[in-house]
Amino acid sequence: MLRRYILNKTNTFINYRYASQSMLQSTIDDKLGIATLVMNKPPVNSLNLEFLEEIKSQLTQFKNDKIRGMILTSDLQKIFCAGLDITEFSNPNPERLSKICTTFQDTWLALYLTQFPTVAVINGHSPAGGCLLAMSCDYRVMVGPNYTIGLNETKLGIVAPKWFQDCMVAVIGQRKAEVSLTTGKMYTTDQALQIGLVDESVPDVDNAINKGIQFLNNFQKISPWAYKMTKDIRRQPTVQWLIDNKQKDLDFVVKSMMSPNVQKSIGLYLQSLKK
Incomplete structure (x- = not known):
């Protein structure tokens, strides 16, 4: 892992450890102990097998690095993450399909149960699996007002797995989750804030990152063991x-x-994308 030094806004040098991968970019601020994981898989950060494996691997690396907190965000304009790569599910190879599903299970468990606090900086649309990634973090800051978020699987003619649904129930409650899941509703930033799907709404990415850092700074005097056990x-x-x-x-x-x-249903959806 390479090191680089950058000049921050207060004109002081901060030491960053930096790793660049094909679909992910990661930095660790050695002074703050905060990692930033940036999804960068054009055009929409769709989660195929290889991308999921890379995310899971990076989460393991962060665990080994013993970071104090992590921000998850996107390097793409207008998209946080579009969810699972729908082309993987069109006339799929059963063996690869099984591997995608098990890898997503493991990636979600790794993110949902991190030993360090996490923040999703949602700087674009976040349907389906993208919404799940955001909900799996401890805190969600969403850029508004023009982006949307939600588990919209029913609109694609598919069913969100039980653990997707359980994760949403844990965030917004049984009744709101049931309505959201059955209707496949996508929420605007303001609507998401109102129902508790996100914790804060800000006008731009810089503010969102700052809000994320402020949240992670709450844990500076909290025992990592107490945090993890709780x-x-x-x-x-x-x-x-x-x-x-x-x-x-x-x-x-x-x-x-x-x-x-x-x-x-998947075939019809893919045809609609071509139009």
Whole structure:
């Protein structure tokens, strides 16, 4: 991992460790102990197998680096993350489909249960799996007012897995999640703030990053052990079903994705994108 020094806005030098990868860019501010993980997979940061593996690997590396906190964001204009790469599910190879699903399971568990606090800086649209990544972080700051976020799977003719749904319930509550999930609703920044899907709304990315750092600074005097244990206790009910039923979840997703009705819906959606 290379090191670089940059001049910050107060004209003081801060030491950054920096790694650049094909789909991710990561920096660690050695002074603050905060890592920034930037998704950079044009055109929409769609989550294919290789991208998911890279995210999971980087989260493991951050754990080894013993960082104090992490900001997750995007380098693309107008897109935070468009969710799972829908082309992976069109007439899929069953073996690769299974691997994508299990890798996403593991990536979500790694992000949802990080030993360090995390902030999603949502600087663009965030449907489906992109919304899940944001909800998996401890805090969400969304740039407004023109972007949207939500689990919109039903509008694509597919079903969000139970752990997607459980994650949303943990964030916004049973009733709001049920309406959101069944209607596939996408929320504007203001709407997302109103229902608690995001924690803050700001007008631009710089403000969002600053808000993220301010949140992470709350943990400077908090025991990492106390933070992690408290987080694990609160999030255990949400993750336990998946931990106990990974194969059941995989079988459900693969079976549903391979069904003629779902394949037809995916085909129609891909045709609409071409238009």
